Amino acid sequence: MSQWREKRVLVTGGSQGLGFSIARAFGKQGAKVILWARDSERLRTAVERLHEDQIEASYETVDVLDATAVNEGMQAIEKHYGRLDVLVNAVGKSTRIPLGEASLETYQEFMRLNFETAVQCSLTAMPLLEKTGGHLVNIGSLSSKTAWPYMAPYTASKFALAGFTQQCRLEGPSNVHTMLVCPGPIRRTDAGSRYARDGSNVPQSAAKPGGGAPVKGLSPERVANLIVRGCQRRTAELILPAWLRCLFSVSACSASLGDWILKQVAPQSK
Numbered sequence: 001m002s003q004w005r006e007k008r009v010l011v012t013g014g015s016q017g018l019g020f021s022i023a024r025a026f027g028k029q030g031a032k033v034i035l036w037a038r039d040s041e042r043l044r045t046a047v048e049r050l051h052e053d054q055i056e057a058s059y060e061t062v063d064v065l066d067a068t069a070v071n072e073g074m075q076a077i078e079k080h081y082g083r084l085d086v087l088v089n090a091v092g093k094s095t096r097i098p099l100g101e102a103s104l105e106t107y108q109e110f111m112r113l114n115f116e117t118a119v120q121c122s123l124t125a126m127p128l129l130e131k132t133g134g135h136l137v138n139i140g141s142l143s144s145k146t147a148w149p150y151m152a153p154y155t156a157s158k159f160a161l162a163g164f165t166q167q168c169r170l171e172g173p174s175n176v177h178t179m180l181v182c183p184g185p186i187r188r189t190d191a192g193s194r195y196a197r198d199g200s201n202v203p204q205s206a207a208k209p210g211g212g213a214p215v216k217g218l219s220p221e222r223v224a225n226l227i228v229r230g231c232q233r234r235t236a237e238l239i240l241p242a243w244l245r246c247l248f249s250v251s252a253c254s255a256s257l258g259d260w261i262l263k264q265v266a267p268q269s270k
C-alpha cells in the first residue's frame, strides 16, 4: 500500500504548470490533494482533470500575497481535513530584464511573490506539518544556485528562498522533512513565448526557456515524480538536471572560475 494513501498534500500554484504536475504525481500515489491559486475557473478545471484520473482533489481560491487569506486557508484545512502532510510552495514567476533596468520596485515584487509568500505559507503550515512529521517542499530553480544574465530579480528571490529552506532544515522541527527543488527549464507548450522581454536591451536568446541556458527542457511529470520520491527518501535538495551539481561545486570552490564558465555559454548583451 502506498505511503501516501490518506495523506493530505497542499500545492500552492497548483492550478497549472509544475504545481499541477506535482499535485497529480502525489494524487496518483493515493494522496488527497488541495490546490491553491487565485483564478477559480482554472482551479475548477484543474480539479476536474485530477478527478478524471481518480484523484481526490479540492481547491480553495487563496492569494498567497494575502497573509490573512493564507491563515484562513490553513485553518480551513485543519478544520475540514484534520491534518496536513505535505506543503509544496510552487507559486512563482520569472522575468527577463537587464541588470541596469531592474528597479528596486521590481526586486520587491519578485521578493514578495517568490520568497515572502513561501515564508508565509511555510510558517503558517509548520505546526500542522510537525503534527504529522510531514514534508515542506519549496520550488526554487537553477536560479537558486547560480546567477544568469537578464534574470536578476528572479535570481535574488530564488537565492533567498534557498537560504530560508536550508534554515528550516537546520532549525525547523526535526521531524519535518524540508526539501529545496532546483529545476532547470520545464517543457510546456508556451515555453518559448511566455517571458516578455521586459527591458529593451534583452537579446532574443535570453527570452528562451531557462534564459537561453544550454540545458534541455525537463518533463514536468518526471520532475514531479522525482519530488514525490524525494519526499519518500527525505532528500534535502534536488538539482535537475543533476549534472549541473558539478558546475555549482566548481563555483563554490572558485567563484571566478564558475563565472568564467558561465560567461562562455551565457547570452551576450546587445
Ligand SMILES: NC(=O)c1ccc[n+]([C@@H]2O[C@H](COP(=O)([O-])OP(=O)(O)OC[C@H]3O[C@@H](n4cnc5c(N)ncnc54)[C@H](OP(=O)(O)O)[C@@H]3O)[C@@H](O)[C@H]2O)c1
Residues within 6 Å of the ligand: 012, 013, 014, 015, 016, 017, 018, 019, 036, 037, 038, 039, 040, 042, 062, 063, 064, 065, 089, 090, 091, 092, 093, 094, 139, 140, 141, 142, 182, 183, 184, 185, 186, 187, 209, 210
Ligand atoms: N516553468 C519553468 O520552466 C520553471 C523552471 C524552474 C523553476 N520553476 C518554478 O516552478 C514554479 C512553478 O512555475 P510554473 O512556470 O509552472 O508556473 P505557472 O505555470 O506560471 O503557474 C503559476 C501558478 O501560481 C498561481 N499563482 C500565481 N500567483 C499567485 C498568488 N499570488 N496566489 C496564489 N497563487 C498564485 C497561478 O494561478 P493564478 O494565476 O490563478 O493565481 C498558477 O497556478 C515557480 O516557483 C517557478 O519559479 C519553473
